[in-house]
Amino acid sequence: MDDVTPSVGRGARWKDYRAHSQDLAADERYESSATIPDLFKTTLLKDGWWPLTHGDQATWLVELVKRAPLPEALDTNAIDLIHANHFFVLPFAEKMRERRSIPVVLDTHDIQARQYELRNRAGFSIPPYVGYRSMLAVELDWIKRADVCIHLNSEEYAAFQQLLPLAQHELIYPSIAPALPHDNGDHAIFVAGNNAANYISVRWFLKYIVPRVPEISISIFGDIADGVKSRDRLLYKEHRNLFRGRVAEIQSAYADAALVLLPTREGHGLSIKTVEALSSGLPVVATSKAFRGMGIDPSQLRNVFIADDAAEFAAAMMKRRGMSERSDPMTSDTRALYEERYSSERYASRLGDIASKLMARMRAT
Template sequence: MSDTMSQISSSATGRDQSLGATPRPFAGKTVAVVHAAWHSCGSYQVNVGQIAAYKALGARVISVAMMDDLAPRPPRGARWPTYIEASQDIGADRRYYSGAPFSALASRLLVDGWWRLIHGDQASWLIELAKRTPLPEGFESETIDFIHANHYFTLPFVETLMRGRKVPVVLETQDIQARQYMLRNKGGFFIPPYATYDDMLELELSWMRRADLCAHLNEEEHRDFQKLLPELRHALIYPAVLSAPLARGRDVIIVASDNYGNYVSLRWFLEEVVPLARGARVAIYGNIDGGVKRRDAGLYEAHRSLFKGRVDDIGAVYANAGCVLLPTVEGHGLSIKAVEALSCGVPLVATPLAFRGMQVDPATLGNVALAENAQQFAELWRDAQARAEGGHAPSPERSDTRRLYEDAFSQEAYARALATAAAEL
């Protein structure tokens, strides 16, 4: 999953209070939210929302972060300090960390994991790492009543955490990961014979069968997994995304993190749309600048002035917006970036793919202008900019997109959906 607003600071206390009227079916129980040790990405924001929701439902919530690479014992090493510092707002009552140690190389990791990885089999590599991830320091004192795992590849680690006990496990899939691996492999260096989509998908499905319930955060993913695993229980639960500030400015912005899908989309925008926009203005925020520069230095230099990079307060960027552009032509799964744009209530200029995974027809949203091609996108962009400069934007709190956010993607909506799904286990 891509895109983030995790730079917006919001205290756990504030999130809990906003959900104060929610029933508390987890009162007196401890819930472990197990996730990859990622930050500054859409998946991290999803984890923050999960923890806040379970706390609002009455649980004591612990975060268990698993490193997706070989790493020294936390908090040592290059990646652990960075992750721990960047995830201070995660909101858990207690935090644990673990990852496969370098000593795992003495096992069959080179054969079962690394050898497959160099052929593009990221699915096997992550599973083999998870199998070798030890119980976190101090975790032996915990008694877990419920586990919410993120991504199939954490499930071997989840079995280590369960220590032979039977604990209900909800697996939040966050897209078909084999699809993401194939997309990433387009931009990486691997050697033949290349890993196939079918082989990686089969490994993914085999581990998913161990979960008690599979939760999916977008409509496409829900439909596909129901067909692939009809014997399992499935639930469509949109993620909770922290709201951006309501937009009351005049800036035209794009917000994007560095992943391959965003790079492809931004390349289309810069190469195909910008030349037709006749000087329309836009500022591009997020670490996508580094991704463009790394993959196409010439393209980056030609549009260097548009890139503003990662900022400490992305909330201020949304607050000053008069229009958000969503030029999405590549990507799978729900776009957190699109949900953030919905939440700020600002007029949007978007391609239909920006709304992938949502059970909504974006053409019915009054403050969304949809573009089917580059020429149309450029025209709608100019029109939206003129309205923003003229101060003619509708009240953000009463906009169609803000209402959609509150009904489907707010913390309250997510907690209600989680409580309903968990009641069936």
């Protein structure tokens, strides 16, 4: 858990985690976290919270996880491989392999220091401010302890090869559940979670594109509505009729979709929302930034239309909104790309091959 909680397994964050992780296949589940008493019984305030007040989110997360205890029922002797999903959980992995050598595979999820820097722009911290380089140093110090680093997009793969040339790096595009549209959809949809990068994108879309396309029915899904409301209340009120809120299943967002919008202005790493858009097979109007980290030329996809200027983006929306009525999404270029790179079968095959070779190598040493 990436926050302090009243006690292990208790609190709103744990309820939210359980609600959103039920689809993760698991034979056994264990829970651990730093707790509120740790703020006063350990040096967490000095080592973690104080750096956080200066913007050092990397150190805060690492120090949190250092305080998370191993569950008593967890038998580390039965573990053959640890698959860690962020650099800051590696202190927990270190505890798991204190008594025996267990190989660790780490998903880096792009350079997190960039995300932290972006969040700090919209948040509050006190000087002296901790910048990108300091947080990156913390991140790299932990990443290099993994036996294999798995990167989920081509930009991330190239960057970490330069930053940690002695580490083993592997590129595996992530598996994303497909979004399947219904027939006869008539809305242009935009799906976005509440984060700083998405707010920048939504703000640009609302201010400079929406006024140019008054005749198009637009639906904005996700809790980005909360972000716009808190950061620019007037902008939210002006366009509140476009926001549909968070949906439990991505299929709900795509139910009435005829066109998918990706007006991305900021962000790092591969975009999950872009992959979902590809999987739908629907026409897509996007900025070039939306395809970051994919290692492809999106202009070669016949149902994708790239526009980095607001006027061009609006014009593309007007031109393409009825295109889905004339083509089968399941035979589109984007759907074919999705099945080739982002299916669960492709991901499992690549990960299984890497894990098997790593475990065999560890047994031989």
